Amino acid sequence: MKKIIFVLVACLALISCGQKEQGITLRFATWDSGDALKIQQDIAEEFMKENPSIKIQVEAYGSGFDQKLVASFGAKNAPDVMYMWDFPTYSSQLENLDSYIKESTEVDLNDYYGGLLNYVKVDNNTYGVPSGFTTHVVFYNKDMFDAAGVKYPSKNWTWDELTEKAAKLSNPNDRVYGIGLLGKPDPYDFEQFLWSNATSYISPDGKTLKGYLNSNESVEVFREMRKLVDNKSGILVGGKQQQSGSDIFKASKIAMYENGIWPLNGYKKAGINVGVAILPSFNGNSPKSVMSVSAISMWKGSENKEEAWKFIEFYNSEKAAKLRVADLPVRKSLVKSFGIEENVELKPFYEMLSLADSTPSFLLNSNWKEVQRNLSPAIEEAMLGLRDPQIIMDEVVEKSERLLKE
């Protein structure tokens, strides 16, 4: 018995010795995977070269990011630095960065696009520094346009123009379609089309859906989308276990596809002669795009805040921004020095950014996620054309009012 105890004690001693390491280890959590994750690791590598006493441990949470993050907050064992997007939900766990930014010589918020800063603020406190973003654009296959003798999208094109082009480009017998539309779009992304028709899901004060989600303007958007599919100038793509729109675009089976910047490099690699256009406008309203902002934040409970801030500063430096090729730089000075303003492929993303002034619903009502549980299948139903969008959206409004009041 004594021997066993001795062995156990020895084992424990060894284990605890093994955990002792020299210097400080910062935990950095990201939702990236694959190539984009490699970028995060490269940035961390670069930082460690400059700061040998700090070790960065990159933790890839992938698609389970929110679950893991919430669990780690709950267990009071969260990563020191993390990617962040949903500030209203997590701000209570994040360090207020205002004082850090004030003293910093590296981070100057005036150098950041104003539209992006709205996303990282809660009650006028800054809880994160934007480090990358994308707006949505329409990718089009130039070769398919040429072959069909259709003009490329004009600078200020309209939804009618898109409909017309899509009809000319499609050839249902060969399973070629003018445009690919998501059959089950993420409600967060889809709201941009409502904005582009001068409406939104929810009232600006975040209190009601009535007269917004079920307004004539909203219903018109759903009808227009469905019309494309009914006319066979468009096809529904994506969804679980279905081929993604990007893959079909790469196979030259759809001529236009709306998305963020993510697949652009893949299209080029696949040899597609790809063009980039801004989103079309509805009824003369200015087109609006949703924004996907990746910001970087610090955990309130971190024991190494000084080092964590050092990493955040580095993360927003020119050096790191150069490595971040999966999305777009957020600092005006870098956009200039990287020559992005002259880049015809990237310029439309910034045009959409300059037009963006809408506030997404999740920032307007703290219970939005639950409303989305009703909304998501409803949008899908409208896209599938199972019932009239007016009836579907009226139903969602009625079902969801209870959730908005809580």
Added chain:
Amino acid sequence: MDISLDIKKRKRKKISIFKIKRDTLVPYLFIMPWILGFFFFTLGPLLFSLVISFFDWPIIGNPTFIGLANYKEMFFEDPQFWKSLGITAKFAGIFVPLNISVALILALLLNNNVKGSGIFKTLFYMPSVISGVALAMIWGWVYSDEYGILNYFLSTIGIQGPNWLGDPNWATFAMVFASVWGQGTMMLIFLAGLKNIPKELYEAADIDGANVVSKFMYITLPMLSPTILFNVITSIIGAFQQLSLALLLTGGGPVGSTYFYAMYVYDNAFKYFKMGYSAANAWFMFLIILSLTLLVFKSSSMWVFYESEATIKKKKG
């Protein structure tokens, strides 16, 4: 002398007490890893979840006691609760009978001692070895609208197959078929039950001139009824807890048509982080399964035949 004897006796007694203690203790020590695991990782969390269900319990922030409010919300305010319950009941209603019939038919076929039945036994069982994730991926390909093998086969006989996973009217059936595919374990249990039926019964029936149908109805089914009871119960439990396939194959879609109860509970907990509410959901599911199981057990006296009981009755008679 008397005294010394007494002492000896006492000593012996002491030793024996110690020995008894040790003898009884050792087996407990052997099962201790399991017992501890059960207490700490099964029973403990199970009871704790009941406590949680009376709280508003977000992961971030502090839990507050709200009594029966979670249950009230579930029954009277949340339409999704009833919808998901209905979807799951529909799934179970189709899945349980189908699963049992398919497993039973395959077992009956395998019970014939023909050449190659071993190979088929392996083939039929193989899907049960595959993990739920792989199963979902395989069926994702099979059901694919444009490129799926199922619709290809249907097209060769001139049928335009539906969009299995994209059409709300078909998705539940698609899930049932994919689930039934993994029936192998049930088939093996049936097969074992079939092998246990004494041959004499069939021989006697043959002499009496019984045909295949009546042999099945009057010998096989009654003799197999305890096995059927077991399979019905495990099948019901499995159907109500179906999560992985919904999560991976359809994600609850299309249009929420496969948003099973288990997925609803999962989302409440890990997507909306309402631990208390989701614990209440889970306990209600537990009560449903418990009462269904009890119902099946109660009814079993009417249709389950136990050989041992029969012989006792005979002796008494």
